[in-house]
Amino acid sequence: VLFRSWDRYGDTLVGVFHRITLFAIGAATVWAAGFTVLDIFLNKRHASIQDLLLLFIFLEIGAMVGIYFKTNHMPIRFLIYIAITALTRHTVDLVTHTGDTVWEIAIMGATTFLLALSVYVIRMASHKFPSGSPLDNG
Numbered sequence: 001v002l003f004r005s006w007d008r009y010g011d012t013l014v015g016v017f018h019r020i021t022l023f024a025i026g027a028a029t030v031w032a033a034g035f036t037v038l039d040i041f042l043n044k045r046h047a048s049i050q051d052l053l054l055l056f057i058f059l060e061i062g063a064m065v066g067i068y069f070k071t072n073h074m075p076i077r078f079l080i081y082i083a084i085t086a087l088t089r090h091t092v093d094l095v096t097h098t099g100d101t102v103w104e105i106a107i108m109g110a111t112t113f114l115l116a117l118s119v120y121v122i123r124m125a126s127h128k129f130p131s132g133s134p135l136d137n138g
Contacts, residue, residue: 019069026065033058053089057082077119084115 036054040047064078091108094101 022065022069026062029058029061029065033062049092050089053085053092057085057089060085077122080115080119080122084112084119087112087115 033055036051036058040051044051060078060082064075064082067073067075067078087108091105091112094104094108
């Protein structure tokens with residue numbers, strides 16, 4: 001009986017920690033996105049493709065945090081989407097700022113393809129073996 005009460009206490013502490021940490025991640029994401037938008041408007045006066053992809057990364061992080069708040073499930077696909085976007089951002093940087101990068105660009109493309117393939121496998125597996133979460137069907 002004593003251990004069950006400690007388990008409940010531990011579960012409560014872990015839940016509180018998750019909520020506080022998620023709130024901090026969400027707040028930091030909004031803060032970083034806000035400063036990025038301000039930097040675009042005030043200093044750069046135009047948005048590059050890298051800026052837009054960075055804002056998309058912030059959007060995906062925010063969506064992932066929001067989904068976790070609502071469902072208590074971490075959508076692994078969102079992490080892969082963020083990785084794909086980050087690789088795309090890096091590839092654009094390689095193409096626009098450096099010269100002989102054919103192998104690096106090929107490696108980035110192959111990596112992006114593998115990540116996209118993993119999203120496909122995850123989606124197919126979630127359709128074949130649903131967990132009951134509404135995220136598994138989309």
